[in-house]
Amino acid sequence: MADKHALNIVKMKKMKADGVPLSMLTAYDYPSALLAEEAGIDLILVGDSLGNVVLGYDTTLPVTIEDMVYHTRSVTRGARNTFIVADMPFMTYHGGIDETLRSVRRLMQEGRAHAVKMEGGVEICSTVSAVVSAGVPVLGHIGLTPQSVNMIGGYRIQGKDAKDAQRLMDEAKALEAAGVFGIVLELVTEEVAEAISKAVSIPTIGIGAGRYCDGQVLVFHDLLRYASPYRDKRFVKTYADVGTLIREGISSYVQEVKERSFPAESHVFNADEHVLDSLYGAAGKGEE
Numbered sequence: 202m203a204d205k206h207a208l209n210i211v212k213m214k215k216m217k218a219d220g221v222p223l224s225m226l227t228a229y230d231y232p233s234a235l236l237a238e239e240a241g242i243d244l245i246l247v248g249d250s251l252g253n254v255v256l257g258y259d260t261t262l263p264v265t266i267e268d269m270v271y272h273t274r275s276v277t278r279g280a281r282n283t284f285i286v287a288d289m290p291f292m293t294y295h296g297g298i299d300e301t302l303r304s305v306r307r308l309m310q311e312g313r314a315h316a317v318k319m320e321g322g323v324e325i326c327s328t329v330s331a332v333v334s335a336g337v338p339v340l341g342h343i344g345l346t347p348q349s350v351n352m353i354g355g356y357r358i359q360g361k362d363a364k365d366a367q368r369l370m371d372e373a374k375a376l377e378a379a380g381v382f383g384i385v386l387e388l389v390t391e392e393v394a395e396a397i398s399k400a401v402s403i404p405t406i407g408i409g410a411g412r413y414c415d416g417q418v419l420v421f422h423d424l425l426r427y428a429s430p431y432r433d434k435r436f437v438k439t440y441a442d443v444g445t446l447i448r449e450g451i452s453s454y455v456q457e458v459k460e461r462s463f464p465a466e467s468h469v470f471n472a473d474e475h476v477l478d479s480l481y482g483a484a485g486k487g488e489e
């Protein structure tokens with residue numbers, strides 16, 4: 202979209218105030234980012250979910266800062282007019298602040314991201330404050346936090362009882378005070394997500410968190426059912442089944458190659474007849 206201009210964190214906060222939802226999508230490479238921008242997406246998240254989705258890991262934990270820089274750089278080349286957030290991978294923001302800022306610098310300078318995302322609540326607020334003070338926008342992420350999946354006992358819905366709901370509310374308010382420009386709420390009960398969205402002045406972006414967040418985010422490959430085998434998820438809506446189209450297309454290609462129906466005459470390039478003379482000689486050609 203040639204006339205598209207990237208959002209900024211001030212505009213996003215105003216969109217919340219005006220009741221205008223934010224659309225966010227993950228992307229991990231140049232063509233995906235280009236298509237997302239052409240479709241009018243508001244924000245792109247280069248998520249460490251790339252570990253599961255495109256690198257073949259069972260969790261996000263093996264994803265490195267090098268992986269994130271590489272994929273963020275690919276995305277920013279494809280979506281030059283879209284606000285792009287890059288995930289801070291596992292254990293890159295839980296040590297000293299100098300180590301954290303080195304990783305942030307790489308995502309911003311080498312990856313060309315506009316912001317970074319960090320998972321966690323109260324325990325990361327001092328780190329968030331330091332990164333924001335360095336001039337880098339930070340997107341928070343609470344609820345199901347995949348980097349902590351081994352601590353929270355798997356992929357479970359968050360906020361199902363009063364104690365857990367209060368914990369999530371406290372974390373959201375602490376992150377807002379620390380300076381995040383928004384918060385991703387993942388696999389949070391709808392009632393708790395709505396209460397948090399009303400309690401904070403910054404946008405909330407839900408994934409499996411119901412209808413009342415200030416925006417929604419889905420994984421590119423989930424939205425398009427671009428996987429094999431694909432595992433259905435209750436909080437995901439399939440908008441196109443490109444996985445089936447891709448598989449069928451490749452299958453047809455294989456069959457036509459085996460049948461020698463591809464390439465057909467329309468796919469070939471013909472040389473001038475004198476070229477054959479130079480290759481075989483007129484006598485050789487005649488002998489054939």
